[in-house]
Amino acid sequence: MEGRRVVVVGTGLIGTSIALAVRERGAEVLLTDRDPAALAQAVELGAGEPLPDGALREPADLAVLAVPPAAVAVTLLDAQKRRLATTYTDVASVKALPLAQAAGLGCDLSSFVAGHPLAGSERSGPGAARADLFLGRPWALCPPAGAAPEAVQAVTELARACGAMPVEVEADEHDRAVALVSHAPHVVSAAVAARLTGADDVALGLSGQGVRDVTRIAASDPRLWVGILSANSEPVADVLEAVATDLAVAASLLRDGSDEAATHVADLLLRGNAGRSRIPGKHGGDQPAYATVQVVIPDRPGELAMIFQAIGISGVNIEDVTIEHSQGRPLGILEISVVPEAAERLAGELRARGWSVSG
Numbered sequence: 363m364e365g366r367r368v369v370v371v372g373t374g375l376i377g378t379s380i381a382l383a384v385r386e387r388g389a390e391v392l393l394t395d396r397d398p399a400a401l402a403q404a405v406e407l408g409a410g411e412p413l414p415d416g417a418l419r420e421p422a423d424l425a426v427l428a429v430p431p432a433a434v435a436v437t438l439l440d441a442q443k444r445r446l447a448t449t450y451t452d453v454a455s456v457k458a459l460p461l462a463q464a465a466g467l468g469c470d471l472s473s474f475v476a477g478h479p480l481a482g483s484e485r486s487g488p489g490a491a492r493a494d495l496f497l498g499r500p501w502a503l504c505p506p507a508g509a510a511p512e513a514v515q516a517v518t519e520l521a522r523a524c525g526a527m528p529v530e531v532e533a534d535e536h537d538r539a540v541a542l543v544s545h546a547p548h549v550v551s552a553a554v555a556a557r558l559t560g561a562d563d564v565a566l567g568l569s570g571q572g573v574r575d576v577t578r579i580a581a582s583d584p585r586l587w588v589g590i591l592s593a594n595s596e597p598v599a600d601v602l603e604a605v606a607t608d609l610a611v612a613a614s615l616l617r618d619g620s621d622e623a624a625t626h627v628a629d630l631l632l633r634g635n636a637g638r639s640r641i642p643g644k645h646g647g648d649q650p651a652y653a654t655v656q657v658v659i660p661d662r663p664g665e666l667a668m669i670f671q672a673i674g675i676s677g678v679n680i681e682d683v684t685i686e687h688s689q690g691r692p693l694g695i696l697e698i699s700v701v702p703e704a705a706e707r708l709a710g711e712l713r714a715r716g717w718s719v720s721g
C-alpha cells in the first residue's frame with residue numbers, strides 16, 4: 363500500500379484495525395469519526411492522522427466506511443459528495459440492504475465495492491483494535507453490477523494488505539451465508555447467556571470452559587448487533603427456527619427418557635460433531651486435527667513468558683493456546699495446540715524442564 367492514501371470513516375474496532383494494518387504496509391491514513399473520543403484514541407494508537415474538515419485537495423485512493431450497517435448508505439453519499447476518494451468500500455456485516463439503500467439515495471455505485479471482513483471480536487471501539495485482526499481470514503467482496511474493475515482491484519488490494527483472503531460473492535448469498543455462520547449463532551449465544559441472569563452463586567461458581575466458549579460473543583455491543591440482525595432479519599429467522607426445532611425435539615426426547623429417545627438425542631450430538639468438523643481451520647481448508655498438551659501453570663508474574671520460551675526452545679510451533687483459570691486456586695491450565703506429531707516430544711521436553719504436564 364506504499365504511496366496509497368486511505369480515508370477511514372468510523373474509527374471503532376474494525377476501522378482502526380484496518381487503519382493500523384494498512385499503515386504497517388506503508389499507506390497514508392486519514393481518520394474521521396462522529397465521536398471525537400473514538401477519533402482521538404485511534405490517532406493516539408498510531409492508526410493515522412485526523413481527516414481535515416471539508417474537501418481534500420485531491421481525493422484519496424480509497425475510503426473505508428467502517429460504520430454500523432444502517433449508517434453505510436448515508437455515509438457513502440456524504441463521502442462521495444465530499445469527493446473523499448476515487449474508490450469506496452464498507453465493512454458492514456450485512457450487504458444487500460445497505461446496497462439497496464445506497465442505490466435508493468442515488469450514490470455512485472460504479473466506485474463502490476461492498477465488503478465484509480469475517481473477523482472481529484465481542485469488543486468494540488478503537489481500544490480493541492489490532493493490526494493482525496484479519497490475518498488468514500476471509501473478506502467478502504460484493505461488487506454491485508456495474509462496479510468499475512479498478513474499484514474491485516483497489517478493494518481486493520485492501521483485503522490482501524490486511525492479510526485477509528478476498529472472496530467475491532453476491533450480496534443475497536453473502537447475507538444467507540452469514541446468517542448461518544455468524545448472525546444466528548450470535549442470537550443462540552445470547553439466549554444461552556441470558557439464562558445466566560437468574561443463576562445463583564453455586565451455578566455460576568461451577569462454570570467451566572464450555573459455557574465460556576458458547577457465550578463469548580454474547581458480550582458484544584447490543585446496539586451494533588440489533589442493527590446487524592434487523593438488517594438481515596429473514597435469513598437469520600430461518601436459521602433460528604431450524605435451531606429452535608432441534609432444541610424443542612431434544613427437550614421432549616430428554617423428558618421421554620427412554621433408550622430410543624436417547625439414541626435420537628445422540629443423533630443430534632453426532633450431527634453437531636459433523637457440522638463442527640466442517641468449519642475451516644485458521645488458514646482456510648479443512649480444520650487441522652491438532653493435538654493438545656495441557657500444562658498446569660502457577661498464577662504468578664512471568665510464568666507464561668517462561669513456558670512460551672521453553673516451547674520456543676523445543677522448536678515446536680504453537681497453533682493455538684487457551685488458558686482456563688482454576689477457580690479459587692492460584693493456578694491456570696494452559697492448553698497448547700500443536701501438530702499431532704510434535705505433541706509427545708513437547709510434553710516430554712516440558713516435563714523434563716519441571717513443568718506439570720497432564721494427559
Ligand SMILES: NC(=O)C1=CN([C@@H]2O[C@H](COP(=O)(O)OP(=O)(O)OC[C@H]3O[C@@H](n4cnc5c(N)ncnc54)[C@H](O)[C@@H]3O)[C@@H](O)[C@H]2O)C=CC1
Binds near residue numbers: 395430590
Ligand atoms: N464487531 C465485529 O466483530 C465486526 C463488525 N463488522 C462491521 O463493522 C462495522 C463497524 O463495527 P465495529 O467497528 O465493531 O463497531 P464500533 O462500535 O467499534 O465502531 C463503529 C464506529 O463508527 C462510528 N460511527 C457510527 N456512525 C457513524 C457515522 N455516521 N459517521 C462516522 N462515524 C460513525 C462510531 O462512533 C464508532 O466509533 C459494522 O458495520 C459491523 O457490522 C464487521 C466485521 C466484524
Ligand SMILES: O=C(O)C(=O)Cc1ccc(O)cc1
Binds near residue numbers: 455481482483579
Ligand atoms: O468474535 C467473533 O468470533 C466474531 O465472529 C466476530 C464477528 C462479528 C461480526 C462479523 O460481521 C464478523 C465477525
